[in-house]
Amino acid sequence: MKIISYNVNGLRSALSKGLLDWLQAEVPDVLCLQEIKAGREPLDVSGLEALGYHVYQHPAQKPGYSGVATLTRQLPRHVEVGCGTDCYDLEGRVLRLDFDDFSVLNVYMPSGTSSPERQAFKVEWLHFFRRYVRELQAAGTPPLVIAGDFNCCQRELDLHNPKANQNSPGFTPEERQWFKDFLADGFTDSFRHIHGDAPGHYSWWTYRAGARARNVGWRLDHLLVDNTLQPRVAGAGLLADVVHSDHCPAYVQLSAAS
Protein backbone atom coordinates (compact mmCIF):
# COMPACT_ATOMS: atom_id res chain seq x y z
CA MET A 1 0.00 0.00 0.00
CA LYS A 2 1.89 3.04 -1.29
CA ILE A 3 0.58 6.51 -0.50
CA ILE A 4 2.13 9.55 -2.20
CA SER A 5 1.78 13.24 -1.44
CA TYR A 6 2.69 15.64 -4.26
CA ASN A 7 2.31 19.40 -4.57
CA VAL A 8 2.09 19.65 -8.36
CA ASN A 9 2.09 23.47 -8.66
CA GLY A 10 -0.73 23.34 -11.19
CA LEU A 11 -2.15 19.98 -12.25
CA ARG A 12 -2.42 21.07 -15.88
CA SER A 13 1.22 22.10 -15.89
CA ALA A 14 2.30 18.79 -14.30
CA LEU A 15 0.23 16.81 -16.81
CA SER A 16 1.92 18.71 -19.65
CA LYS A 17 5.28 17.61 -18.23
CA GLY A 18 4.47 13.91 -18.21
CA LEU A 19 2.75 13.30 -14.88
CA LEU A 20 0.76 10.45 -16.41
CA ASP A 21 3.87 8.57 -17.55
CA TRP A 22 5.35 8.87 -14.09
CA LEU A 23 2.12 7.77 -12.45
CA GLN A 24 1.88 4.76 -14.71
CA ALA A 25 5.40 3.70 -13.72
CA GLU A 26 4.99 4.50 -10.01
CA VAL A 27 1.53 3.02 -9.46
CA PRO A 28 0.70 4.42 -5.99
CA ASP A 29 -2.46 3.13 -4.34
CA VAL A 30 -3.37 6.61 -3.16
CA LEU A 31 -2.03 9.89 -4.58
CA CYS A 32 -2.68 13.13 -2.73
CA LEU A 33 -2.19 16.20 -4.91
CA GLN A 34 -1.96 19.78 -3.69
CA GLU A 35 -2.08 23.07 -5.57
CA ILE A 36 -4.05 21.61 -8.42
CA LYS A 37 -4.95 25.19 -9.42
CA ALA A 38 -8.24 24.38 -11.04
CA GLY A 39 -9.74 27.08 -13.22
CA ARG A 40 -13.37 28.07 -13.54
CA GLU A 41 -14.03 24.97 -15.68
CA PRO A 42 -13.60 21.61 -13.93
CA LEU A 43 -10.20 20.03 -14.53
CA ASP A 44 -9.99 17.32 -17.16
CA VAL A 45 -9.02 14.23 -15.14
CA SER A 46 -9.89 11.67 -17.81
CA GLY A 47 -6.20 10.81 -18.27
CA LEU A 48 -5.91 10.01 -14.56
CA GLU A 49 -9.11 7.96 -14.60
CA ALA A 50 -7.88 6.06 -17.65
CA LEU A 51 -5.03 4.77 -15.46
CA GLY A 52 -7.58 3.20 -13.15
CA TYR A 53 -7.97 5.89 -10.49
CA HIS A 54 -11.03 7.29 -8.83
CA VAL A 55 -10.46 11.03 -8.61
CA TYR A 56 -11.85 13.29 -5.88
CA GLN A 57 -11.32 17.03 -5.87
CA HIS A 58 -11.64 19.98 -3.55
CA PRO A 59 -10.90 23.05 -5.67
CA ALA A 60 -10.62 26.56 -4.23
CA GLN A 61 -13.27 29.12 -4.99
CA LYS A 62 -10.74 31.42 -6.64
CA PRO A 63 -9.78 30.17 -10.14
CA GLY A 64 -6.17 29.07 -10.53
CA TYR A 65 -5.53 29.04 -6.81
CA SER A 66 -4.73 26.26 -4.33
CA GLY A 67 -7.00 23.18 -4.35
CA VAL A 68 -6.40 19.50 -3.56
CA ALA A 69 -7.29 16.23 -5.25
CA THR A 70 -6.94 12.64 -4.13
CA LEU A 71 -6.64 9.65 -6.46
CA THR A 72 -7.27 6.11 -5.31
CA ARG A 73 -7.28 2.70 -6.97
CA GLN A 74 -9.63 1.22 -4.36
CA LEU A 75 -12.99 2.81 -3.74
CA PRO A 76 -13.05 4.61 -0.39
CA ARG A 77 -15.91 3.81 1.97
CA HIS A 78 -16.44 7.50 2.63
CA VAL A 79 -15.22 10.81 1.19
CA GLU A 80 -15.24 14.05 3.18
CA VAL A 81 -14.68 17.23 1.19
CA GLY A 82 -13.39 20.13 3.25
CA CYS A 83 -13.24 20.60 6.99
CA GLY A 84 -16.55 22.36 7.56
CA THR A 85 -15.09 25.81 8.17
CA ASP A 86 -15.80 28.22 5.34
CA CYS A 87 -12.72 30.43 5.54
CA TYR A 88 -10.58 27.33 4.91
CA ASP A 89 -12.91 25.39 2.65
CA LEU A 90 -13.15 28.30 0.18
CA GLU A 91 -9.43 27.75 -0.36
CA GLY A 92 -9.72 24.03 -1.13
CA ARG A 93 -7.27 22.66 1.44
CA VAL A 94 -8.69 19.43 2.92
CA LEU A 95 -9.98 16.15 1.48
CA ARG A 96 -10.39 12.92 3.44
CA LEU A 97 -10.84 9.41 2.12
CA ASP A 98 -11.81 6.72 4.64
CA PHE A 99 -10.82 3.12 3.93
CA ASP A 100 -11.45 0.06 6.10
CA ASP A 101 -8.34 0.18 8.27
CA PHE A 102 -7.08 3.75 7.82
CA SER A 103 -8.06 7.14 6.49
CA VAL A 104 -6.04 9.41 4.22
CA LEU A 105 -6.29 13.11 5.02
CA ASN A 106 -4.95 15.18 2.13
CA VAL A 107 -4.05 18.69 3.24
CA TYR A 108 -2.54 21.79 1.68
CA MET A 109 -1.62 24.14 4.50
CA PRO A 110 -1.49 27.89 3.82
CA SER A 111 1.74 29.57 2.83
CA GLY A 112 2.80 32.52 4.96
CA THR A 113 5.31 34.02 2.56
CA SER A 114 3.12 36.51 0.75
CA SER A 115 2.32 38.76 3.73
CA PRO A 116 2.25 38.97 7.55
CA GLU A 117 -1.54 38.68 7.29
CA ARG A 118 -1.22 35.36 5.51
CA GLN A 119 1.35 34.16 8.05
CA ALA A 120 -1.14 35.01 10.81
CA PHE A 121 -3.86 33.15 8.88
CA LYS A 122 -1.51 30.18 8.58
CA VAL A 123 -0.81 30.08 12.32
CA GLU A 124 -4.54 30.23 13.07
CA TRP A 125 -5.00 27.39 10.61
CA LEU A 126 -2.35 25.29 12.32
CA HIS A 127 -4.13 25.51 15.66
CA PHE A 128 -7.49 24.90 14.02
CA PHE A 129 -6.09 21.86 12.24
CA ARG A 130 -4.74 20.32 15.43
CA ARG A 131 -8.16 20.64 17.06
CA TYR A 132 -9.85 19.36 13.91
CA VAL A 133 -7.72 16.22 13.85
CA ARG A 134 -8.48 15.56 17.51
CA GLU A 135 -12.18 15.83 16.71
CA LEU A 136 -11.84 13.36 13.85
CA GLN A 137 -10.17 10.88 16.19
CA ALA A 138 -12.86 11.39 18.83
CA ALA A 139 -15.53 10.80 16.18
CA GLY A 140 -14.11 7.35 15.41
CA THR A 141 -12.42 8.09 12.10
CA PRO A 142 -10.06 5.24 11.15
CA PRO A 143 -6.40 5.85 12.07
CA LEU A 144 -5.14 8.78 10.01
CA VAL A 145 -2.45 9.06 7.41
CA ILE A 146 -2.01 12.82 7.02
CA ALA A 147 -0.48 13.49 3.61
CA GLY A 148 0.27 16.96 2.39
CA ASP A 149 2.21 20.12 1.92
CA PHE A 150 2.51 21.41 5.48
CA ASN A 151 4.42 24.53 4.40
CA CYS A 152 6.50 24.10 7.52
CA CYS A 153 9.05 21.82 9.05
CA GLN A 154 10.32 21.16 12.53
CA ARG A 155 14.02 20.42 12.76
CA GLU A 156 17.14 22.21 11.60
CA LEU A 157 18.05 19.29 9.38
CA ASP A 158 14.75 19.71 7.51
CA LEU A 159 16.02 22.73 5.57
CA HIS A 160 19.30 23.66 3.96
CA ASN A 161 19.84 26.93 5.73
CA PRO A 162 18.24 26.82 9.20
CA LYS A 163 20.33 29.65 10.65
CA ALA A 164 19.24 32.22 8.08
CA ASN A 165 15.61 31.10 8.34
CA GLN A 166 15.00 31.21 12.11
CA ASN A 167 12.15 33.65 11.50
CA SER A 168 11.12 32.73 7.99
CA PRO A 169 7.55 31.55 7.45
CA GLY A 170 7.69 27.76 7.62
CA PHE A 171 10.40 27.68 10.28
CA THR A 172 9.38 30.20 12.93
CA PRO A 173 9.73 29.05 16.57
CA GLU A 174 5.92 29.06 16.74
CA GLU A 175 5.56 26.72 13.79
CA ARG A 176 8.35 24.41 14.98
CA GLN A 177 6.67 24.15 18.37
CA TRP A 178 3.35 23.49 16.72
CA PHE A 179 4.86 20.65 14.69
CA LYS A 180 6.41 19.12 17.81
CA ASP A 181 3.12 19.34 19.69
CA PHE A 182 1.23 17.88 16.74
CA LEU A 183 3.50 14.83 16.65
CA ALA A 184 3.23 14.51 20.43
CA ASP A 185 -0.52 14.16 20.01
CA GLY A 186 0.19 10.71 18.57
CA PHE A 187 1.67 10.95 15.08
CA THR A 188 4.83 9.60 13.49
CA ASP A 189 6.78 11.41 10.80
CA SER A 190 7.20 8.42 8.49
CA PHE A 191 10.26 9.89 6.78
CA ARG A 192 12.19 10.33 10.03
CA HIS A 193 10.95 6.95 11.28
CA ILE A 194 12.70 5.30 8.35
CA HIS A 195 15.64 7.62 7.75
CA GLY A 196 16.48 8.83 11.26
CA ASP A 197 18.54 12.01 11.25
CA ALA A 198 19.64 11.80 7.61
CA PRO A 199 20.32 15.37 6.44
CA GLY A 200 19.90 16.96 3.03
CA HIS A 201 16.53 15.43 2.16
CA TYR A 202 14.14 18.08 0.92
CA SER A 203 10.82 18.17 -0.92
CA TRP A 204 10.74 21.78 -2.12
CA TRP A 205 13.25 24.10 -3.77
CA THR A 206 12.60 27.63 -4.95
CA TYR A 207 12.71 27.97 -8.73
CA ARG A 208 15.09 30.89 -8.30
CA ALA A 209 18.88 30.79 -8.59
CA GLY A 210 19.17 27.10 -9.49
CA ALA A 211 18.29 26.10 -5.94
CA ARG A 212 17.24 22.56 -6.85
CA ALA A 213 20.48 21.81 -8.71
CA ARG A 214 22.36 22.90 -5.57
CA ASN A 215 19.86 21.09 -3.29
CA VAL A 216 19.05 24.28 -1.41
CA GLY A 217 15.64 23.14 -0.20
CA TRP A 218 13.13 22.52 2.56
CA ARG A 219 11.28 19.37 3.62
CA LEU A 220 7.74 20.74 3.60
CA ASP A 221 5.80 17.71 2.38
CA HIS A 222 5.02 15.10 4.99
CA LEU A 223 3.30 11.79 5.53
CA LEU A 224 2.39 11.59 9.20
CA VAL A 225 0.82 8.36 10.39
CA ASP A 226 -1.20 7.72 13.52
CA ASN A 227 1.10 5.97 15.99
CA THR A 228 -1.14 2.92 15.87
CA LEU A 229 -0.13 2.58 12.20
CA GLN A 230 3.59 2.97 12.91
CA PRO A 231 4.30 -0.78 12.96
CA ARG A 232 2.97 -0.96 9.42
CA VAL A 233 5.38 1.68 8.03
CA ALA A 234 7.54 -0.44 5.71
CA GLY A 235 9.16 2.41 3.85
CA ALA A 236 9.11 6.15 3.31
CA GLY A 237 11.03 8.65 1.22
CA LEU A 238 11.24 11.55 -1.18
CA LEU A 239 11.34 11.17 -4.96
CA ALA A 240 13.68 14.07 -5.66
CA ASP A 241 14.31 13.14 -9.28
CA VAL A 242 10.64 13.61 -10.20
CA VAL A 243 10.39 17.09 -11.68
CA HIS A 244 6.89 18.21 -12.66
CA SER A 245 6.85 20.92 -9.99
CA ASP A 246 8.94 22.93 -7.55
CA HIS A 247 8.05 20.21 -5.03
CA CYS A 248 8.89 16.52 -5.34
CA PRO A 249 6.63 13.65 -4.30
CA ALA A 250 6.87 12.15 -0.80
CA TYR A 251 5.69 8.62 -0.08
CA VAL A 252 4.99 6.12 2.64
CA GLN A 253 4.67 2.38 2.19
CA LEU A 254 2.30 0.58 4.57
CA SER A 255 2.35 -3.18 4.99
CA ALA A 256 -0.95 -5.04 5.16
CA ALA A 257 -2.98 -4.92 8.35
CA SER A 258 -2.18 -7.95 10.53
Add this chain to the structure above:
Amino acid sequence: MKIISYNVNGLRSALSKGLLDWLQAEVPDVLCLQEIKAGREPLDVSGLEALGYHVYQHPAQKPGYSGVATLTRQLPRHVEVGCGTDCYDLEGRVLRLDFDDFSVLNVYMPSGTSSPERQAFKVEWLHFFRRYVRELQAAGTPPLVIAGDFNCCQRELDLHNPKANQNSPGFTPEERQWFKDFLADGFTDSFRHIHGDAPGHYSWWTYRAGARARNVGWRLDHLLVDNTLQPRVAGAGLLADVVHSDHCPAYVQLSAAS
Protein backbone atom coordinates in the same frame (compact mmCIF):
# COMPACT_ATOMS: atom_id res chain seq x y z
CA MET B 1 14.62 56.23 -48.27
CA LYS B 2 12.65 53.26 -46.94
CA ILE B 3 10.04 53.81 -44.24
CA ILE B 4 8.45 50.82 -42.51
CA SER B 5 5.41 50.61 -40.26
CA TYR B 6 5.16 47.53 -38.06
CA ASN B 7 2.75 46.62 -35.27
CA VAL B 8 4.99 44.26 -33.32
CA ASN B 9 2.40 43.09 -30.73
CA GLY B 10 4.94 43.51 -27.92
CA LEU B 11 8.45 44.69 -28.71
CA ARG B 12 10.01 42.25 -26.25
CA SER B 13 8.16 39.38 -27.88
CA ALA B 14 9.23 40.49 -31.37
CA LEU B 15 12.86 40.84 -30.25
CA SER B 16 12.72 37.32 -28.83
CA LYS B 17 11.62 36.10 -32.28
CA GLY B 18 14.54 37.64 -34.15
CA LEU B 19 13.42 41.19 -34.94
CA LEU B 20 17.05 42.36 -34.84
CA ASP B 21 18.15 39.87 -37.50
CA TRP B 22 15.34 40.97 -39.76
CA LEU B 23 16.10 44.64 -39.17
CA GLN B 24 19.75 44.11 -39.96
CA ALA B 25 18.82 42.53 -43.28
CA GLU B 26 16.07 45.01 -44.14
CA VAL B 27 17.84 48.24 -43.14
CA PRO B 28 14.95 50.72 -43.25
CA ASP B 29 15.81 54.39 -42.80
CA VAL B 30 12.84 54.89 -40.53
CA LEU B 31 10.95 52.17 -38.64
CA CYS B 32 7.65 53.00 -36.96
CA LEU B 33 6.63 50.45 -34.35
CA GLN B 34 3.23 50.15 -32.74
CA GLU B 35 2.05 48.17 -29.72
CA ILE B 36 5.47 48.11 -28.16
CA LYS B 37 3.77 47.18 -24.86
CA ALA B 38 6.37 48.70 -22.60
CA GLY B 39 6.28 47.68 -18.97
CA ARG B 40 6.86 49.83 -15.93
CA GLU B 41 10.62 49.76 -16.56
CA PRO B 42 11.78 51.42 -19.78
CA LEU B 43 12.26 48.97 -22.64
CA ASP B 44 15.80 47.80 -23.35
CA VAL B 45 16.47 49.22 -26.84
CA SER B 46 20.26 48.76 -26.76
CA GLY B 47 20.05 46.04 -29.42
CA LEU B 48 18.24 48.45 -31.75
CA GLU B 49 20.72 51.23 -31.04
CA ALA B 50 23.62 48.87 -31.69
CA LEU B 51 22.32 48.58 -35.27
CA GLY B 52 22.79 52.34 -35.69
CA TYR B 53 19.30 53.61 -34.87
CA HIS B 54 18.20 56.53 -32.78
CA VAL B 55 15.18 55.31 -30.83
CA TYR B 56 12.27 57.49 -29.72
CA GLN B 57 9.40 56.15 -27.66
CA HIS B 58 5.92 57.13 -26.60
CA PRO B 59 4.79 54.45 -24.16
CA ALA B 60 1.28 54.27 -22.71
CA GLN B 61 0.71 55.01 -19.06
CA LYS B 62 -0.68 51.52 -18.45
CA PRO B 63 2.13 48.94 -18.33
CA GLY B 64 2.08 46.35 -21.11
CA TYR B 65 -0.44 48.30 -23.18
CA SER B 66 -0.23 50.07 -26.55
CA GLY B 67 2.70 52.45 -27.09
CA VAL B 68 4.68 53.48 -30.18
CA ALA B 69 8.37 53.87 -30.97
CA THR B 70 10.18 55.27 -34.00
CA LEU B 71 13.69 54.30 -35.07
CA THR B 72 15.72 56.42 -37.45
CA ARG B 73 19.21 56.24 -38.91
CA GLN B 74 19.37 59.99 -39.54
CA LEU B 75 18.86 62.40 -36.67
CA PRO B 76 15.49 64.16 -36.94
CA ARG B 77 15.49 67.93 -36.69
CA HIS B 78 12.54 67.79 -34.29
CA VAL B 79 10.68 65.12 -32.30
CA GLU B 80 7.12 65.59 -31.09
CA VAL B 81 5.88 63.07 -28.54
CA GLY B 82 2.10 62.76 -28.38
CA CYS B 83 -0.61 64.94 -29.82
CA GLY B 84 -1.22 67.23 -26.87
CA THR B 85 -4.55 65.69 -25.83
CA ASP B 86 -4.31 63.74 -22.60
CA CYS B 87 -6.97 61.11 -23.19
CA TYR B 88 -4.99 59.97 -26.26
CA ASP B 89 -1.47 60.66 -25.04
CA LEU B 90 -1.96 58.50 -21.95
CA GLU B 91 -2.36 55.61 -24.39
CA GLY B 92 0.90 56.28 -26.27
CA ARG B 93 -0.44 56.55 -29.81
CA VAL B 94 1.39 59.35 -31.64
CA LEU B 95 5.05 60.18 -32.29
CA ARG B 96 6.29 62.58 -34.97
CA LEU B 97 9.80 62.95 -36.36
CA ASP B 98 10.47 65.96 -38.57
CA PHE B 99 13.19 65.72 -41.20
CA ASP B 100 14.24 68.37 -43.73
CA ASP B 101 11.85 67.51 -46.54
CA PHE B 102 9.19 65.40 -44.85
CA SER B 103 7.86 64.37 -41.49
CA VAL B 104 7.03 60.87 -40.29
CA LEU B 105 3.92 60.62 -38.12
CA ASN B 106 3.82 57.25 -36.36
CA VAL B 107 0.32 56.42 -35.17
CA TYR B 108 -1.41 53.54 -33.43
CA MET B 109 -5.13 54.09 -33.75
CA PRO B 110 -7.45 52.60 -31.12
CA SER B 111 -9.02 49.21 -31.65
CA GLY B 112 -12.80 49.06 -31.35
CA THR B 113 -13.14 45.33 -30.92
CA SER B 114 -13.16 45.08 -27.14
CA SER B 115 -16.41 47.01 -26.50
CA PRO B 116 -18.91 49.46 -28.00
CA GLU B 117 -17.40 52.10 -25.70
CA ARG B 118 -13.99 51.59 -27.25
CA GLN B 119 -15.48 51.69 -30.74
CA ALA B 120 -17.05 55.04 -29.85
CA PHE B 121 -13.69 56.21 -28.49
CA LYS B 122 -12.07 55.12 -31.74
CA VAL B 123 -14.52 57.05 -33.90
CA GLU B 124 -13.97 60.17 -31.78
CA TRP B 125 -10.25 59.65 -32.22
CA LEU B 126 -10.60 59.38 -36.00
CA HIS B 127 -12.30 62.77 -36.20
CA PHE B 128 -9.84 64.27 -33.76
CA PHE B 129 -6.95 62.90 -35.81
CA ARG B 130 -8.23 64.38 -39.05
CA ARG B 131 -8.44 67.82 -37.43
CA TYR B 132 -5.06 67.32 -35.78
CA VAL B 133 -3.38 66.55 -39.12
CA ARG B 134 -4.95 69.66 -40.67
CA GLU B 135 -3.54 71.72 -37.83
CA LEU B 136 -0.08 70.25 -38.36
CA GLN B 137 -0.25 71.20 -42.02
CA ALA B 138 -1.44 74.72 -41.16
CA ALA B 139 1.44 75.06 -38.71
CA GLY B 140 3.97 74.42 -41.46
CA THR B 141 4.99 70.88 -40.59
CA PRO B 142 6.93 69.31 -43.49
CA PRO B 143 4.81 67.13 -45.81
CA LEU B 144 3.60 64.13 -43.82
CA VAL B 145 4.20 60.45 -44.19
CA ILE B 146 1.59 58.92 -41.87
CA ALA B 147 2.77 55.46 -40.91
CA GLY B 148 0.81 53.23 -38.63
CA ASP B 149 -1.78 50.73 -37.61
CA PHE B 150 -5.04 52.47 -38.53
CA ASN B 151 -7.17 49.61 -37.25
CA CYS B 152 -9.44 50.25 -40.22
CA CYS B 153 -9.51 49.98 -43.96
CA GLN B 154 -11.59 51.50 -46.69
CA ARG B 155 -12.31 49.20 -49.59
CA GLU B 156 -13.83 45.75 -49.89
CA LEU B 157 -10.61 44.40 -51.36
CA ASP B 158 -8.75 45.44 -48.19
CA LEU B 159 -10.12 42.50 -46.20
CA HIS B 160 -10.77 38.86 -46.95
CA ASN B 161 -14.41 38.79 -45.97
CA PRO B 162 -16.00 42.20 -46.56
CA LYS B 163 -19.58 40.94 -46.71
CA ALA B 164 -19.51 39.39 -43.24
CA ASN B 165 -17.76 42.44 -41.79
CA GLN B 166 -20.00 45.28 -43.00
CA ASN B 167 -20.53 46.30 -39.38
CA SER B 168 -17.36 45.01 -37.77
CA PRO B 169 -15.08 47.52 -36.04
CA GLY B 170 -12.50 48.51 -38.64
CA PHE B 171 -14.92 48.31 -41.57
CA THR B 172 -18.08 50.11 -40.47
CA PRO B 173 -19.63 52.50 -43.02
CA GLU B 174 -18.60 55.34 -40.71
CA GLU B 175 -14.95 54.29 -40.70
CA ARG B 176 -14.87 53.66 -44.44
CA GLN B 177 -16.30 57.13 -45.06
CA TRP B 178 -13.77 58.61 -42.67
CA PHE B 179 -10.93 56.94 -44.54
CA LYS B 180 -12.22 58.24 -47.88
CA ASP B 181 -12.54 61.75 -46.49
CA PHE B 182 -9.11 61.58 -44.96
CA LEU B 183 -7.52 60.69 -48.29
CA ALA B 184 -9.55 63.42 -50.01
CA ASP B 185 -7.92 65.91 -47.67
CA GLY B 186 -4.73 65.37 -49.68
CA PHE B 187 -3.19 61.99 -48.93
CA THR B 188 -2.18 59.05 -51.09
CA ASP B 189 -2.40 55.42 -49.96
CA SER B 190 1.07 54.40 -51.12
CA PHE B 191 0.15 50.72 -51.34
CA ARG B 192 -2.78 51.33 -53.71
CA HIS B 193 -0.75 53.90 -55.65
CA ILE B 194 1.75 51.18 -56.52
CA HIS B 195 -0.45 48.08 -56.62
CA GLY B 196 -3.75 49.43 -57.91
CA ASP B 197 -6.68 47.11 -57.16
CA ALA B 198 -4.59 44.04 -56.39
CA PRO B 199 -6.65 41.88 -54.00
CA GLY B 200 -5.54 39.56 -51.22
CA HIS B 201 -2.87 41.82 -49.70
CA TYR B 202 -3.29 42.03 -45.94
CA SER B 203 -1.20 43.20 -43.01
CA TRP B 204 -3.04 41.56 -40.11
CA TRP B 205 -4.45 38.11 -39.48
CA THR B 206 -6.08 36.90 -36.27
CA TYR B 207 -4.01 34.29 -34.45
CA ARG B 208 -7.10 32.12 -34.27
CA ALA B 209 -8.01 29.24 -36.55
CA GLY B 210 -4.89 29.39 -38.71
CA ALA B 211 -6.09 32.58 -40.38
CA ARG B 212 -2.65 33.64 -41.58
CA ALA B 213 -1.92 30.31 -43.30
CA ARG B 214 -5.24 30.72 -45.14
CA ASN B 215 -4.59 34.45 -45.76
CA VAL B 216 -7.81 35.43 -44.04
CA GLY B 217 -6.72 38.93 -43.16
CA TRP B 218 -7.21 42.68 -43.20
CA ARG B 219 -5.03 45.52 -44.52
CA LEU B 220 -4.95 47.69 -41.41
CA ASP B 221 -1.40 49.07 -41.61
CA HIS B 222 -0.91 51.98 -43.93
CA LEU B 223 1.67 54.43 -45.23
CA LEU B 224 -0.21 57.49 -46.38
CA VAL B 225 1.87 60.22 -47.99
CA ASP B 226 0.98 63.86 -48.51
CA ASN B 227 0.00 64.26 -52.16
CA THR B 228 2.97 66.59 -52.68
CA LEU B 229 5.19 63.56 -51.90
CA GLN B 230 3.34 61.25 -54.29
CA PRO B 231 5.82 61.73 -57.18
CA ARG B 232 8.53 60.44 -54.89
CA VAL B 233 6.76 57.14 -54.11
CA ALA B 234 9.08 54.65 -55.81
CA GLY B 235 7.71 51.52 -54.14
CA ALA B 236 5.36 50.26 -51.49
CA GLY B 237 4.27 46.90 -50.18
CA LEU B 238 3.60 44.46 -47.40
CA LEU B 239 6.21 42.03 -46.06
CA ALA B 240 3.84 39.16 -45.36
CA ASP B 241 6.56 36.58 -44.76
CA VAL B 242 7.91 38.50 -41.75
CA VAL B 243 6.39 36.83 -38.71
CA HIS B 244 7.24 38.39 -35.36
CA SER B 245 3.65 39.48 -34.77
CA ASP B 246 0.04 39.04 -35.86
CA HIS B 247 0.71 42.02 -38.16
CA CYS B 248 3.32 42.15 -40.91
CA PRO B 249 5.43 45.19 -41.80
CA ALA B 250 4.25 47.67 -44.44
CA TYR B 251 6.72 49.88 -46.28
CA VAL B 252 7.04 52.80 -48.65
CA GLN B 253 10.12 53.69 -50.64
CA LEU B 254 10.66 57.39 -51.35
CA SER B 255 13.10 58.59 -53.99
CA ALA B 256 15.32 61.55 -53.17
CA ALA B 257 13.86 65.06 -53.26
CA SER B 258 14.44 66.64 -56.66
Add this chain to the structure above:
DNA sequence: CATGGAATG
Protein backbone atom coordinates in the same frame (compact mmCIF):
# COMPACT_ATOMS: atom_id res chain seq x y z
C1' DC C 1 -4.48 32.58 -30.19
C1' DA C 2 -1.02 35.60 -28.26
C1' DT C 3 0.92 39.36 -25.41
C1' DG C 4 2.21 41.31 -21.05
C1' DG C 5 0.67 42.07 -16.27
C1' DA C 6 -1.11 40.61 -11.81
C1' DA C 7 -1.39 37.71 -7.70
C1' DT C 8 0.43 33.87 -5.57
C1' DG C 9 3.76 30.83 -4.25
Add this chain to the structure above:
DNA sequence: CATTTCATG
Protein backbone atom coordinates in the same frame (compact mmCIF):
# COMPACT_ATOMS: atom_id res chain seq x y z
C1' DC D 1 11.41 31.66 -11.44
C1' DA D 2 6.80 29.48 -12.51
C1' DT D 3 1.92 28.95 -12.48
C1' DT D 4 -2.51 30.65 -13.32
C1' DT D 5 -6.09 34.21 -14.63
C1' DC D 6 -6.91 38.88 -16.50
C1' DA D 7 -7.45 42.68 -19.91
C1' DT D 8 -6.58 43.59 -24.47
C1' DG D 9 -6.21 42.85 -29.06
